[in-house]
Amino acid sequence: MRKQIVAGNWKMHTSLQEGSALATSINKMVKNEVENKETGVVIAPPHTHLSVVNQLINTERICLAAQNCASEAKGAFTGEVSAKMLSTFGVKAVILGHSERRAYYGETNETLMKKVNLVIENNMKPIFCCGEKLEEREAGNYFDVVKEQIENVVFNLSKEDFEKVIIAYEPVWAIGTGKTASSDQAQEMHAYIRKLIVEKFGNDIADNTTILYGGSCKPSNAVELFSKPDVDGGLIGGASLKAEDFIGIINSFN
Ligand code: PGA
Numbered sequence: 001m002r003k004q005i006v007a008g009n010w011k012m013h014t015s016l017q018e019g020s021a022l023a024t025s026i027n028k029m030v031k032n033e034v035e036n037k038e039t040g041v042v043i044a045p046p047h048t049h050l051s052v053v054n055q056l057i058n059t060e061r062i063c064l065a066a067q068n069c070a071s072e073a074k075g076a077f078t079g080e081v082s083a084k085m086l087s088t089f090g091v092k093a094v095i096l097g098h099s100e101r102r103a104y105y106g107e108t109n110e111t112l113m114k115k116v117n118l119v120i121e122n123n124m125k126p127i128f129c130c131g132e133k134l135e136e137r138e139a140g141n142y143f144d145v146v147k148e149q150i151e152n153v154v155f156n157l158s159k160e161d162f163e164k165v166i167i168a169y170e171p172v173w174a175i176g177t178g179k180t181a182s183s184d185q186a187q188e189m190h191a192y193i194r195k196l197i198v199e200k201f202g203n204d205i206a207d208n209t210t211i212l213y214g215g216s217c218k219p220s221n222a223v224e225l226f227s228k229p230d231v232d233g234g235l236i237g238g239a240s241l242k243a244e245d246f247i248g249i250i251n252s253f254n
Contacts, residue, residue, distance in 0.1 A: 002210045004226075005166065005233040006250045007042035007127060008240025009067060009095060009214075019049040020056060025243035027057045034250050035061065039233065041250060042127075043240070044095055047081050054090035065093040065127065068101060071114040083118035093125040095235070097153070099133075099172045109152040116153060120161050127166045127235065128154050129214070130193075134173035142171075143192055150193065155200050162201055167193060167211045168235040174215025176237055183224045183231070186213045190230035219248030226252050 014022060023043065030041055044065035045053050054064050070080035086094060096115050101107045112128075119126045130149040132142035146169065154165050169189050174181050181189075190211045197206035213225055214235035225231050233253075239245040 002208045002232055003040050004038065004253055005040040005042060005210050005212060006246070007065065007093075007095075007166075007168075007212065007233070007235045008044060008246050009098070009235055009237050010043070010045045010240060011067070011100075011237060012046060013241055014045070014049070016049055016052060019045050020052055022241065022243060023049075023053040023056045026246060027062060029243050029247045030061055030250075031058065033247055037250070037253070039250055039253055042093060044093075047086075050086070050089040050091060059090060063092045064090050065095060066091045067095050067098070069094050069096075069115055069119060071111045071118070073118060083115070083122040083124065087122040087124055091124060093127055093166070094119045095127045095129065095168075097129045097149070099129065099131055099170060099175060103172075109149070112153045113156060116157070116165075120157070120164055125164050125166055126154070127168055127212070129168045129170050129235070131170040131172050131175075131215070137171065137173060142189070146189065146193065147196060150196060155196075159201050159205060162197075163205060163208065165209070167209060168214050169193060169211060170214035170235060172215075176216070178216050180216040180218075180221050180225070181213070183221075183228050186225055186231050187228035190228070190232075194230055217249060219245055219252065222249045222252035223254075227254065 042063040042065050066086045069083040097112045116126045130146050132145040136145045210232045212233045212235045217234040218239040
């Protein structure tokens, strides 16, 4: 059966000192409050904090993730950080295709395909984000938008490699806006994504694929969202910056 996961995306927040304090608090609270739970815990600090945070957490219980990686393996790409470099910091997963990266850094399916392949080649898991913008939701073509994003990237993988992928459905209109998708809207899209996976890779793989919801998820709405059969956890932005809220979300599974 698929794993339930709560992943914190810190985005471009926290100084090294603040990030270290946050990681230390999360580590302590995970040990005291959720040690025996099955839920997977992932944190994605900024690149600059990874190596320090890796030393501060119990890496058996908390998975260290990065928020992005370069689309090339190595070479003259000033300012970029390769998938291989990340793997040497103890990174086990990489968030790819976040809507902020698609919108502000022009990430296309083509670049994302390269990044997904590099992450897998370096024995890490892609956390692949998809989701429609407000105007696409309002125009009623949100299923097609998400289908296109998934089909043109992660569906190009072999079955074996697709099994390493975690999907995160993040409606762009819900990210950082305080406007959460209703649990029915989330369930509807998650069920649709799972149906696409059934058609492409079969029932077993679809049953085992973790599909996270992201977009203004917080302790007060996580219980309702996570009660839905196809919502396997969350990718959390703002609320992952407070250890109590993040732990509250992890504790929201029944
Ligand atoms: P948010 O961000 O929880 O602050 O809405 C979610 C995300 O962007 O992953």
